[in-house]
Amino acid sequence: MKIGVFICYCGNNISATVDVEQVAKFALTLPDVVHSETIHHVCSEPGQNTIKQAIKNKGLDRIVIGACSPRIHEATFQRMVSAARLNKYMLEIANLREHCSWIHEDRSLATIKAIDLVNMAVCKVSRHKVLYPSQVEINPRTLVIGGGIAGIQAALDVAESGNEVVLVEREPSIGGNMARLDKVFPTLDCSGCILAPKMVDVANNKHISLHTYSEIEKVTGFVGNFKVTIRKKARLIDTAKCTGCGACTLKCPIKAPSEFNLGLDSRGAIYIPFPQAVPHIPVIDKTICPMVLKGKCGLCQKMCPTQAIDYKQEDTLIEESFGAIIVATGYELVDWKKLYGEYGHGRYPNVISSMQYERLLSASGPTGGHVILPSDFKKPHAEQREPKIIAFVACVGSRDEKVGRPYCSGVCCMYTAKYAMLTKEHIPAAEVYIFYMDLRAAGKSYEEFVRRAQEKYGARYIRGRVSKIYERNGRMVIMSADTLLGKQVQLEADLVVLAAGVASSSGANQLAQKLNISHDQYGFFIESHPKLRPVEASTAGIFICGACQGPKDIPLSVAQASSAAAKVLGLISHEKLETSPLVAEVNINRCIGCFRCLEVCPFTAIEKQEMRGGAWVARVNPALCQGCGLCNATCLPGAISLNGFTDDQILSEVEAICLVNPEL
Amino acid sequence: MSVQAYFPGCSLESSSREFDKSTHLVCKALDIDLKELPDWSCCGAHAAHHTRHNLSTILSARNLSIATKEGYDSIMAPCPACYNRLKSAQIELAECDKKQAAAREDFNFQINPDLRVFSILEFLAGIDKAVLQAKVKKNLKELKVAAYYGCLLVRPPKLVNFDDPESPVTMDEILTAVGATVVPWDYKVQCCGASLSVSDPDIQAKLCADILEMAKLAGAQAIVVACPLCHANLDLKQGQINRRMSTHYDIPIFYLTQIIGLAWGFSPQELEIDKHMVDSMSLLTAVLK
Numbered sequence: 030m031k032i033g034v035f036i037c038y039c040g041n042n043i044s045a046t047v048d049v050e051q052v053a054k055f056a057l058t059l060p061d062v063v064h065s066e067t068i069h070h071v072c073s074e075p076g077q078n079t080i081k082q083a084i085k086n087k088g089l090d091r092i093v094i095g096a097c098s099p100r101i102h103e104a105t106f107q108r109m110v111s112a113a114r115l116n117k118y119m120l121e122i123a124n125l126r127e128h129c130s131w132i133h134e135d136r137s138l139a140t141i142k143a144i145d146l147v148n149m150a151v152c153k154v155s156r157h158k159v160l161y162p163s164q165v166e167i168n169p170r171t172l173v174i175g176g177g178i179a180g181i182q183a184a185l186d187v188a189e190s191g192n193e194v195v196l197v198e199r200e201p202s203i204g205g206n207m208a209r210l211d212k213v214f215p216t217l218d219c220s221g222c223i224l225a226p227k228m229v230d231v232a233n234n235k236h237i238s239l240h241t242y243s244e245i246e247k248v249t250g251f252v253g254n255f256k257v258t259i260r261k262k263a264r265l266i267d268t269a270k271c272t273g274c275g276a277c278t279l280k281c282p283i284k285a286p287s288e289f290n291l292g293l294d295s296r297g298a299i300y301i302p303f304p305q306a307v308p309h310i311p312v313i314d315k316t317i318c319p320m321v322l323k324g325k326c327g328l329c330q331k332m333c334p335t336q337a338i339d340y341k342q343e344d345t346l347i348e349e350s351f352g353a354i355i356v357a358t359g360y361e362l363v364d365w366k367k368l369y370g371e372y373g374h375g376r377y378p379n380v381i382s383s384m385q386y387e388r389l390l391s392a393s394g395p396t397g398g399h400v401i402l403p404s405d406f407k408k409p410h411a412e413q414r415e416p417k418i419i420a421f422v423a424c425v426g427s428r429d430e431k432v433g434r435p436y437c438s439g440v441c442c443m444y445t446a447k448y449a450m451l452t453k454e455h456i457p458a459a460e461v462y463i464f465y466m467d468l469r470a471a472g473k474s475y476e477e478f479v480r481r482a483q484e485k486y487g488a489r490y491i492r493g494r495v496s497k498i499y500e501r502n503g504r505m506v507i508m509s510a511d512t513l514l515g516k517q518v519q520l521e522a523d524l525v526v527l528a529a530g531v532a533s534s535s536g537a538n539q540l541a542q543k544l545n546i547s548h549d550q551y552g553f554f555i556e557s558h559p560k561l562r563p564v565e566a567s568t569a570g571i572f573i574c575g576a577c578q579g580p581k582d583i584p585l586s587v588a589q590a591s592s593a594a595a596k597v598l599g600l601i602s603h604e605k606l607e608t609s610p611l612v613a614e615v616n617i618n619r620c621i622g623c624f625r626c627l628e629v630c631p632f633t634a635i636e637k638q639e640m641r642g643g644a645w646v647a648r649v650n651p652a653l654c655q656g657c658g659l660c661n662a663t664c665l666p667g668a669i670s671l672n673g674f675t676d677d678q679i680l681s682e683v684e685a686i687c688l689v690n691p692e693l
Numbered sequence: 694m695s696v697q698a699y700f701p702g703c704s705l706e707s708s709s710r711e712f713d714k715s716t717h718l719v720c721k722a723l724d725i726d727l728k729e730l731p732d733w734s735c736c737g738a739h740a741a742h743h744t745r746h747n748l749s750t751i752l753s754a755r756n757l758s759i760a761t762k763e764g765y766d767s768i769m770a771p772c773p774a775c776y777n778r779l780k781s782a783q784i785e786l787a788e789c790d791k792k793q794a795a796a797r798e799d800f801n802f803q804i805n806p807d808l809r810v811f812s813i814l815e816f817l818a819g820i821d822k823a824v825l826q827a828k829v830k831k832n833l834k835e836l837k838v839a840a841y842y843g844c845l846l847v848r849p850p851k852l853v854n855f856d857d858p859e860s861p862v863t864m865d866e867i868l869t870a871v872g873a874t875v876v877p878w879d880y881k882v883q884c885c886g887a888s889l890s891v892s893d894p895d896i897q898a899k900l901c902a903d904i905l906e907m908a909k910l911a912g913a914q915a916i917v918v919a920c921p922l923c924h925a926n927l928d929l930k931q932g933q934i935n936r937r938m939s940t941h942y943d944i945p946i947f948y949l950t951q952i953i954g955l956a957w958g959f960s961p962q963e964l965e966i967d968k969h970m971v972d973s974m975s976l977l978t979a980v981l982k
């Protein structure tokens with residue numbers, strides 16, 4: 030055995046606190062170490078060449094590098110070792126920077142600790158074995174969950190490569206929240222005009238299969254080989270026969286608040302969610318349809334010219350296989366009605382949410398794009414009034430610890446500025462007030478956009494949190510502080526629009542559980558690394574994009590979607606996938622079949638395997654195993670070991686630090 | 694007859710005796726024997742907690758320890774300031790072991806951590822509405838009232854969580870149960886100015902005038918409170934408010950327990966309604982017929 034030790038100066042990152050020369054000198058005293066030296070930057074080309082040269086000249090068969098965290102350069106150093114024709118797992122890194130020099134001040138103590146760390150690494154590497162990665166085949170099909178702008182973009186981008194995509198959306202139509210928006214910042218182009226063509230592209234793309242009104246039931250498998258069960262909820266419509274003419278919706282006697290228009294108007298028990306819906310096929314709301322509930326009515330069936338209505342239709346389950354999954358389940362608005370008693374708990378018709386205001390502005394909305402007071406909706410046309418004074422309140426359910434939403438919505442500074450402009454275009458004489466906490470307009474040309482709202486459109490910004498909204502003589506009174514004036518203000522307005530905060534979509538936590546990916550306390554999915562792996566979920570082969578990862582606007586959602594698609598294409602461009610050999614292994618001679626390991630495994634990587642004699646033992650699926658070691662630690666008879674971190678290797682490290690070195 | 698420990702506090706012994714009186718009558722009618730806490734002291738509100746926070750906590754701790762020693766599992770304090778101080782002290786001592794230890798060492802206080810502190814509102818809110826309804830003898834349907842909670846009865850949510858802190862309903866429900874007509878309004882928890890009535894009466898006058906105006910706009914003939922300070926600011930000070938603000942409000946202010954008492958057949962005199970500064974008797978004569 031010939032071990033080589035290389036200690037990095039890392040500029041002065043390590044050498045300022047650790048006497049690297051002394052560490053290198055010490056290493057030479059350790060058993061089997063035949064070579065030890067310091068290098069200024071191991072990661073640089075000359076640094077790497079020095080090591081390669083030493084491997085060649087001295088015939089080194091195991092390498093210890095004392096440098097920065099293995100999270101940073103392990104892959105680089107493994108490549109270097111391979112290039113010198115050594116098995117790349119014959120390398121051990123002692124973290125002398127993050128674990129030592131950066132966190133200590135006393136040079137002599139830090140040097141002693143560095144020596145211990147190198148000693149541990151040498152003991153461990155002497156017990157390393159040659160390991161080889163295994164290979165699995167990759168299914169080139171991709172599943173996209175959620176058909177908002179992010180899911181749509183991701184599906185189109187992956188399909189562009191000619192690979193197959195399945196898009197699953199739980200609502201009757203794709204489009205997501207963007208379909209509700211009127212015009213969109215920062216350019217004020219019509220949301221429908223940029224979204225609708227993409228929705229149609231999805232429907233027409235021969236590489237994309239669309240399952241709307243469908244949900245994910247079950248996910249098993251692993252990167253390259255996921256098995257997914259999709260529940261297609263019964264629409265009670267034979268989609269093969271339906272032409273989308275809409276005749277069935279005309280005579281329905283039932284009324285329910287429209288989800289798409291957020292309760293501003295109503296829809297029937299059979300309905301097409303909105304005019305641009307894709308697919309343009311109705312759905313029957315089974316919870317209110319009298320034919321479903323009591324077997325009476327059947328009007329829609331009579332109206333349908335193609336006999337497409339099928340009250341007996343049932344949910345179907347389909348099973349599909351995929352190599353990669355993109356999650357794009359978006360967001361919902363914070364339920365301000367529940368949280369804000371001081372704003373009336375939703376009992377005033379003229380206090381509405383921002384998304385409802387989008388629908389009032391929209392030409393395809395319930396008022397045909399005329400901004401009229403919701404309290405006047407039921408009045409005869411001539412008596413319907415436009416609001417003269419409109420107040421927008423930012424951060425309702427964002428940046429508010431009191432209601433458990435400390436984070437920023439990321440969009441409401443921008444869309445309230447947008448409302449100032451759009452309102453003035455609808456009602457030029459309107460007075461617009463915006464109550465805000467801070468103006469956060471950090472995107473490209475965003476600051477200019479907000480300025481324009483103030484300077485060109487005369488929006489009046491009042492800096493303060495609104496303490497109360499109530500009705501007085503038929504108008505809404507807003508009480509707030511004006512922190513710039515240092516005064517209290519009261520404003521009477523006709524219409525108040527609350528910029529409701531952004532929450533994760535309902536069911537996000539359950540979906541995360543099915544997919545085995547992490548989410549934060551608010552239900553937003555967590556990326557693998559906030560800077561360097563922003564669209565990878567915590568489980569290999571699963572990617573996240575759009576507002577399901579955290580509040581964000583359309584430009585960012587689309588950018589993330591394309592980036593997730595690029596990651597998927599990178600993955601499925603390989604026919605086979607190399608999997609890390611640093612996984613658990615079961616010694617079947619020792620396994621007693623207690624399956625504690627199966628219970629603790631967070632990656633469902635342990636399977637039961639029947640032996641010829643009928644006994645059951647555990648087996649590790651190396652493609653699923655992430656090498657966390659939980660099973661290893663749980664296994665009572667010691668049947669499971671983790672490659673690269675065997676009990677023997679770890680105990681040798683412990684021994685190395687416990688032995689007091691007489692020379693120091 | 695069940696026994697309930699009772700902490701009257703200073704106001705109920707002086708400026709708001711009618712609150713004390715009517716609370717006793719209502720509880721008696723409910724078959725509850727109010728037992729005044731022996732040797733109780735100041736709850737630590739106002740002067741104490743403005744000068745030294747710890748003093749205020751220790752004062753309340755003393756009262757809590759008496760209740761513990763007497764073996765009570767709950768204590769009712771009608772005044773919201775007492776209620777707030779007792780509850781704050783309890784939570785503060787429970788959260789901070791060191792303080793609790795110090796309080797124990799210096800004064801030998803033993804406090805039952807599960808001791809419950811009620812305001813009269815929270816107490817009554819816990820009683821089945823059917824029980825309240827069954828005792829009604831007089832029809833109060835003609836009496837239109839606005840329920841006013843003020844700042845401390847339902848807040849802060851960290852201490853008090855039996856009702857919505859910004860848009861409470863429990864008093865409305867109790868008043869409805871005993872037959873009064875309760876008007877919806879939006880000023881249920883707006884500030885009455887509290888002790889600013891002494892230090893800055895201009896501000897207090899403006900705040901109370903707003904409350905009176907909103908009650909009037911909502912169609913209320915009277916306002917119902919459950920706090921001595923709210924009562925003083927709205928009733929005792931109503932004349933002064935009118936002079937300062939050039940207004941002409943003439944709105945009777947009742948304690949919650951007085952309205953319940955009326956419905957249950959006690960006379961206005963028994964309930965000391967004739968002690969109010971704003972004449973409440975004419976309204977009662979008109980609506981009770």
Ligand SMILES: Cc1cc2nc3c(=O)[nH]c(=O)nc-3n(C[C@H](O)[C@H](O)[C@H](O)COP(=O)(O)OP(=O)(O)OC[C@H]3O[C@@H](n4cnc5c(N)ncnc54)[C@H](O)[C@@H]3O)c2cc1C
Binds near residue numbers: 440576
């Ligand atoms: C009032 C308002 C105004 C806005 N205005 C602008 C603007 O002017 N400009 C701008 O850039 N941005 C704006 N935004 C932000 C914009 O709406 C979002 O950036 C964008 O919609 C995010 O897209 P998404 O696809 O990530 O999420 P979503 O649009 O929410 O789409 C998610 C989709 O996933 C589906 N889904 C959810 N859960 C599941 C599940 N479990 N299974 C299957 N499907 C599921 C949903 O039904 C939905 O169709 C605004 C936001 C708000 C609230």
